[in-house]
Amino acid sequence: MSNHALAERHRLAELLLAAGPEAPTLCAGWTTRDLAAHLVIRERRADAAPGIRVGALAGWTKRVQDGYAERPYEELVGLFRAGPPVLSLFALPGADEVANTVEYFVHAEDVARAGEEWTAQPVPAGRAEALWRRLPMIARFEAGRRSPVRLVLARPDGQSLTVGPAGSATVRVTGEPGELVLFAFGRGARTALTVDGAADAVEALRHALPLPAQ
Structure with a gap:
């Protein structure tokens, strides 16, 4: 085990x-x-x-x-x-x-990742899956409560989950499970994630949660 x-x-x-x-x-x-x-x-x-x-x-x-x-x-x-x-x-x-x-x-x-020079390292596959299984609850109680927009948190393989206020603009944040966990916990500025959505929605999200430089 x-x-x-x-x-x-x-x-x-x-x-x-x-x-x-x-x-x-x-x-x-x-x-x-x-x-x-x-x-x-x-x-x-x-x-x-x-x-x-x-x-x-x-x-x-x-x-x-x-x-x-x-x-x-x-x-x-x-x-x-x-x-x-x-x-x-x-x-x-x-x-x-x-x-x-x-x-x-x-x-x-x-x-x-605290220094200026950092690189996202690969996470073992089993551990990445363990992080993904825990992400829905983390995202709901951390990022979901702070986000002013609807968030789609997506893996590169297409699996995704949605949190945040219904009826608002949607922003899609894509990356490996470990990167998404870090984003949910407010470490998004130091992640290898891509962020897609209308410019004003992304900007609103950036004011609530750190995002990587685009």
Whole structure:
């Protein structure tokens, strides 16, 4: 059975080590050290993890994350690479694969594409399919809620899904599953995607979600 989350965990750990502790990422305001600390507390500190999504708890989460960020960088990356402790929810059978395949893929690209010079690397076929299966929910709750236009997210082979407000102008965004996932999460400026639609609709979309330079 494939374990895409585990493969992406190790890829992300390698990218973090290669970049060093003070490298930029695509997570606004975060260096690689900040990202590594985030990854560790997400699966090792159940008391602090809720603040990642809940604004009212964000202050405590930041204090815990900042504390972890003061640790030696190699130790932080090592904790992340080692995986969740036994009592973590992420250690439950199947939880890592379900919860972390997309998370780690996106964060790996946050490191890999942060510099001015970047290239979209091929994603293994099985992993690309795993990302595509998760895209409908991601697109609905991320890009679909922010987009002012109807979005058709299409693969080069013609498979597609549609999200966004019905009755509005339509913009077609085409690329490999991994690129579409990154777009849905607001990383579209650093993707190998093509965007087609009426100029005013594309411009409206660009104001809501980053798009690659055309």
